[in-house]
Every structure is written in C-alpha cells, then in structure tokens.
Amino acid sequence: xxxxxxxxxxxxxxxxxxxxxxxxxxxxxxxxxxxxxxxxxxxxxxxxxxxxxxxxxxxxxxxxxxxxxxxxxxxxxxxxxxxxxxxxxxxxxxxxxxxxxxxxxxxxxxxxxxxxxxxxxxxxxxxxxxxxxxxxxxxxxxxxxxxxxxxxxxxxxxxxxxxxxxxxxxxxxxxxxxxxxxxxxxxxxxxxxxxxxxxxxxxxxxxxxxxxxxxxxxxxxxxxxxxxxxxxxxxxxxxxxxxxxxxxxxxxxxxxxxxxxxxxxxxxxxxxxxxxxxxxxxxxxxxxxxxxx
Amino acid sequence: xxxxxxxxxxxxxxxxxxxxxxxxxxxxxxxxxxxxxxxxxxxxxxxxxxxxxxxxxxxxxxxxxxxxxxxxxxxxxxxxxxxxxxxxxxxxxxxxxxxxxxxxxxxxxxxxxxxxxxxxxxxxxxxxxxxxxxxxxxxxxxxxxxxxxxxxxxxxxxxxxxxxxxxxxxxxxxxxxxxxxxxxxxxxxxxxxxxxxxxxxxxxxxxxxxxxxxxxxxxxxxxxxxxxxxxxxxxxxxxxxxxxxxxxxxxxxxxxxxxxxxxxxxxxxxxxxxxxxxxxxxxxxxxxxxxxxxxxxxxxxxxxxxxxxxxxxxxxxxxxxxxxxxxx
Numbered sequence: 353x354x355x356x357x358x359x360x361x362x363x364x365x366x367x368x369x370x371x372x373x374x375x376x377x378x379x380x381x382x383x384x385x386x387x388x389x390x391x392x393x394x395x396x397x398x399x400x401x402x403x404x405x406x407x408x409x410x411x412x413x414x415x416x417x418x419x420x421x422x423x424x425x426x427x428x429x430x431x432x433x434x435x436x437x438x439x440x441x442x443x444x445x446x447x448x449x450x451x452x453x454x455x456x457x458x459x460x461x462x463x464x465x466x467x468x469x470x471x472x473x474x475x476x477x478x479x480x481x482x483x484x485x486x487x488x489x490x491x492x493x494x495x496x497x498x499x500x501x502x503x504x505x506x507x508x509x510x511x512x513x514x515x516x517x518x519x520x521x522x523x524x525x526x527x528x529x530x531x532x533x534x535x536x537x538x539x540x541x542x543x544x545x546x547x548x549x550x551x552x553x554x555x556x557x558x559x560x561x562x563x564x565x566x567x568x569x570x571x572x573x574x575x576x577x578x579x580x581x582x583x584x585x586x587x588x589x590x591x592x593x594x595x596x597x598x599x600x601x602x603x604x605x606x607x608x609x610x611x612x613x614x615x616x617x618x619x620x621x622x623x624x625x626x627x628x629x630x631x632x633x634x635x636x637x638x639x640x641x642x643x644x645x
Numbered sequence: 646x647x648x649x650x651x652x653x654x655x656x657x658x659x660x661x662x663x664x665x666x667x668x669x670x671x672x673x674x675x676x677x678x679x680x681x682x683x684x685x686x687x688x689x690x691x692x693x694x695x696x697x698x699x700x701x702x703x704x705x706x707x708x709x710x711x712x713x714x715x716x717x718x719x720x721x722x723x724x725x726x727x728x729x730x731x732x733x734x735x736x737x738x739x740x741x742x743x744x745x746x747x748x749x750x751x752x753x754x755x756x757x758x759x760x761x762x763x764x765x766x767x768x769x770x771x772x773x774x775x776x777x778x779x780x781x782x783x784x785x786x787x788x789x790x791x792x793x794x795x796x797x798x799x800x801x802x803x804x805x806x807x808x809x810x811x812x813x814x815x816x817x818x819x820x821x822x823x824x825x826x827x828x829x830x831x832x833x834x835x836x837x838x839x840x841x842x843x844x845x846x847x848x849x850x851x852x853x854x855x856x857x858x859x860x861x862x863x864x865x866x867x868x869x870x871x872x873x874x875x876x877x878x879x880x881x882x883x884x885x886x887x888x889x890x891x892x893x894x895x896x897x898x899x900x901x902x903x904x905x906x907x908x909x910x911x912x913x914x915x916x917x918x919x920x921x922x923x924x925x926x927x928x929x930x931x932x933x934x935x936x937x938x939x940x941x942x943x944x945x946x947x948x949x950x951x952x953x954x955x956x957x958x959x960x961x962x963x964x965x966x967x968x969x970x971x972x973x
Contacts, residue, residue, distance in 0.1 A: 431729075433726070473757075474729075474758055475757075475758065475759050481729065482725075482726060482729065482754075482758065483753070483754070483757060483758040485753065486749060486753045489722045489750065489753060489754055492718075492719045492721075492722030492723045492726065492750075492754075493722050493723070493725060493726035493754060494726060495719075495723050495726060496722065496723035496724060496725060496726025496727035496728070496729075496730075496734075497726045497727070497729060497730055499711065499723070499726075499727055500726065500727045500729065500730025500731065500732055501730065503685070503687065503727075503730065503731075503732050504730055504731060504732075506730075510726075522718075523716075523718045523719055523722065523750075526716035526718060526719035527716070527719045527722070527723070529714070529716065530713055530714065530716055530719055530723070533714065534711070
C-alpha cells in the first residue's frame, strides 16, 4: 500500500496526518532493512549514507512528490536527482515498492548483469530520473529538468538531493548561481547534512562552513530542518513545492545523523563503506524493528 | 552621434562582429531551420552567444537560448537534464573548454546517460591563434573519441557544417561538432552535396597517396591534390568529416589502392584522426604505408592562425611539401 499524490497539495494544512506519518515511518524502516539485506550479496555498500536520508526518501516518495504507482515515466511526475548516488541502494526498494522494479531485479542487486549497481543508472533502472556517481552534477541536472518544465508547459518540481561533502564540488555553486539567475521556482535542493564523508568528518576533511548561510547568500529560500522528523520535513517540502509565488529556488538543509538507526554506525566514520555479517545484520535489523525514529 | 559612430575606421565593436564578418560561424542558420522544422531546439552557451555564432538564432528565438554565464560544466549537465524533458539541447562553447573542461560531464551526464545533446565546439584547432595555446583545441578529438556513444564530426566548411547539423535531426545519440571560426574557404557549394553521418566524402581517388583529412585542412589538401594530379601524379582525397564512427570501408579501400595513406588534421597526431585511421590499418594490414601529419604532441605556438597554419605545414604550401615527401 503506497500513497501517491497528483498535482499541488490541496489541503490548507500541509502537515501530514498521523496515518501518513506512520506510513512514511514504515517505508523508512523498509529502506533500512532492505539496505542491510541487499548488501549481503556484494558484501560491501554504503549503509550509513542511506540511513541518514531514509526519512528524506520516505517523505519525498510517499508524502511530497507527485508520482504514479506502476508508471515511472509519467510525464507530469516530479523529478528526483541524486548527487549522493552511492546511497542508491536505499532508493531501489522504494522503486520496487512503487511497482517500477521487479522484486527479482532487486534481489539481484550488484550481481553480474543486474541493472542495479551501487550508483544508479537511468538507462537501466526505471524510476531513476538521472544517472549519478560523479558527485556534484545533480543540481545542474535538476535545474535542466526544472527549465524543461517551462519549455514543456508543465508544472512539475525537480528535487535534487546532495550530500554535505558534495558541497565541496565547484559545480554545485555554478548550478546554484544559475538557478537563482534563471528564477527557477520549481527546483528544490536538499542537503543531507550528515556531517561525514569518506575520510571522516566534513569539518576535518575540508570544512565547508555555514552551509545554510551559503545557500541563503546565493539567493535560495533556505530552511533548516531535522531530517529525521517526518512531520517537519514533509510539511516543509510540501510548502516549498506548493508555493508558486517564490521567485526562485529553495534549499532545505536537513540535519541528519550518518548511520541513524543503528547504534554502532551512528557518527562512526568507518561505516561510509562497510559490511555486516549475516549475524550482525540480524542484530541490526532487530534494532531497526524495535526503534521508532 | 552615437558612441560607436565616434570610432575611427578600423576600430570594431564586439557585438558588431556579425556585421563585420557576415560569414563568421553560422550555426544559427541550421538551428533556426531545425527549430522551425519542428525540432525542440534549446541552445545553451556559457557567455558566448556572439562569438559562438548564436546571435542570429538568439535574435529570432530569444526564448530558445539560455545564456548560462561562465559555468561550462553546469551548462553541460543542465543540458543533459533538459534533454530528459523532451528538448533537444545544443551546447555551444569554445572547443578547448567544452571538450576538456567538461569532458567528465559529457561522459557522465550525456554519453553514459544516453542523452541527445549536441555540442558545437567552436574555434577548434589553432583557430584562436593569438589568444594563446590555452585556447587552442588540439586534444578535443582524442579526449572525446574514447567516450562510448559519442559521435564526432569535424566539418571542413560552413556549408558542410550546416548539412552535418541538419543531419542530426533524427540521429540518436550525442554529437560533438568540431567547428572552426567560420572563415574557412568553401570546399562545398551550398546544397550541392549530401551529408551522411559516418560516411567519408571522396573527392578523388589516388594510387600514390590518399590524403585523409578533416576540418580546416581539407580545403588546402584539395588544392594540393588538384595541383599534383595536374602534374601527372595520382593523389586521392577523402574528407573524413565524421571521425567517429569512422568510415572504415573508405579507409580500407584507400589503403588497398594507394601506396601511402596520409592523414592531415589540425590536432595532435596522438588520439585524433590519424590515430583512428592507424587503428583501422593496424587491424586490417594492407600494403599502404601510413603517415600522420598534424601537431606533433606539443603545445602549439601563439600567433595569427594563418601564421600557425604555415608553421605547422597545414596551409597549402606546407601540405604540398608533406605530400611530395610522402611520394618519395
């Protein structure tokens, strides 16, 4: 059972209902559990990068974006580009849940010839709006899509989710400048601000400073939110999407915890990449099942 | 009196380039015809509407041109995103930066992602002359040739460029057009030929030498071939406008006919047309000897383009000497 939306949210109160929050919470749990299960095959993967944005995925696909079950190519759908493509493993279960992917395909994650790799390929995976893997392109891709809506006379919104380490890439700021200059109001950037990158804390590797201040300075309507608070995230994203009076793009800095949901991974650098043995995976799964994030 | 009218004769104004050099870079003609013919063209350029020859298209269809400012990499990635929504983006930029600075975006967002983005890399080879070697594009073919799905076309004059651009109408996959600065002498009379992507244009067959050239050097090569044939030699010429996919049949036919295959290009001999031809000949050994002529793996000198063409033996006199040496 999935929830889909079409068009602008009609309710004046954009807060999700208790039922909607329950559904999104369940889907975020599905994302975490499936990530643990799927990584067993290749024995390597980005657990913690998924866990920081599991609620963001759930909010977007089950509470904010206009998508159609069973039809990943619906022309009026909202678009999603993914700068931190290494967390695609968390997205694939959602695509399967929406009926865009066969379960068999999901179960063959990273096996020889399977379309699902560690980073998403739009030419192989239905529902992936743009390929990623090279960090820093996603906002540009989404900007192109947002402008494409203008040329097509459509009113879909393009969402670009980036990592906080990704903010070190120069192209992000080229895209930011262009999005403001072109007054694109159907573009929403999301920064999964989990504070860690491959080699350690972002502040230690190459501190990017005040992220929100930078986006504000570039001209984005910028908000900060707890990225694990489904009600807050969903309400904010719904409002930003519905607001057609804004003269330019918006940015949401989602404060998150890398590895959120599993104690041994939270804020532990070594889990950007890693592998849990079947026994440890079982323990981790039980922790996810017993927690309410 | 306007500010411009106060200028003495001989001064010129950047925005007036279109009037001063009426034949300077004419991609606009093709863009207009493609767009008005039903192709959803959107031109994107990093601050190069005028020097890239988009002014005419921009004046006619301003809504179809996005000036992205100095953000080349963002421009390519934007174009790729735009292509997913049904538009046909044409990204125009200086060859040196479009093919090299944006190489990764071309690979990742356009070729790997299979988006029908078209590139107009202008002022290629040594065309920027005195701007400095930074602006000379003598590596663009090599940089793009190893990217799967990329088609690379190097027209030898504006008429061929127009035809090659029009040939993109129903072509599936990204294309990089390697264009000059719009002052190449005409090789082809407008409308007198057909252009098929992937097919060489055979000007003449030759038993002693077959020149295989692309881009700017085709015109002087044609003059040289005519001159030597008039002297009783047998010199052939293939205009290999499409470098990828290469017309393998044409190369093999020439290699079986001529004693020498001579490739001529305004590009490093490593990685460009000469390398592409060498790969074919190496895998299909015949009798012909191969000589590659172009920039010999070095950074080009600074100077007016005509002087550079002379220095690198890419003008008529230089090519004649190279062909005569090849026949010895």
